[in-house]
């Protein structure tokens with residue numbers, strides 16, 4: 001596969017990755033003939049960026065002709081059935097910063113991209129979720145493939161025990177610090193969205209627990225599952241309809 005990569009720092013007005021483990025490159029290439037653009041590193045509220053800046057790449061992708069966006073993240077497992085290393089297909093989200101008014105679409109609506117009040121009940125494409133389940137089963141991943149609700153918080157501090165218990169009660173299966181803002185902007189401008197969480201750690205829910213969430217564990221679990229995640233995502237991409245949905 002021939003690729004062309006650009007460092008974020010060389011792209012005018014593009015935000016810079018500040019997180020360890022996020023390379024900060026935009027990579028263009030083809031996957032079995034399908035043109036793709038990949039972000040090696042995304043942006044987070046906790047890096048101090050305004051929410052519109054975090055999500056700016058989505059609008060750039062729309063202008064480049066992208067039709068399908070695939071997002072992946074690391075998340076803490078709230079669902080007690082989840083194990084570290086599980087891959088969760090995101091079927092819905094809880095947008096906590098949004099509850100407090102921090103939504104990437106706040107402010108004047110840019111009609112060139114979409115409507116003032118976009119629907120979010122269909123944010124995560126159901127056909128792509130089913131395709132991921134089918135691909136996962138063909139690849140032998142069914143034992144660690146899940147479907148669930150992702151909850152975004154602002155970070156960077158990990159959650160307290162009381163917060164984890166509350167989020168679980170509210171219906172979240174996993175908690176993280178990204179993705180949802182991009183999903184909202186991608187859906188606003190009509191791109192199809194598919195998203196996955198890798199459960200990199202178990203959220204601490206119990207006052208007797210000795211476990212402590214930490215970024216090293218997140219990176220380590222990411223490395224352990226990287227190959228399988230890559231196979232899952234690349235197989236999904238190669239099954240997207242030709243001339244229609246390019247990631």
Ligand SMILES: O=P(O)(O)O[C@@H]1C[C@H](O)[C@@H](CO)O1
Nearest residue numbers: 072073074176177178215218
């Ligand atoms: O995939 P993302 O960037 O959402 O990963 C999570 C949130 C923080 O960046 C980091 C914390 O360990 O993992």
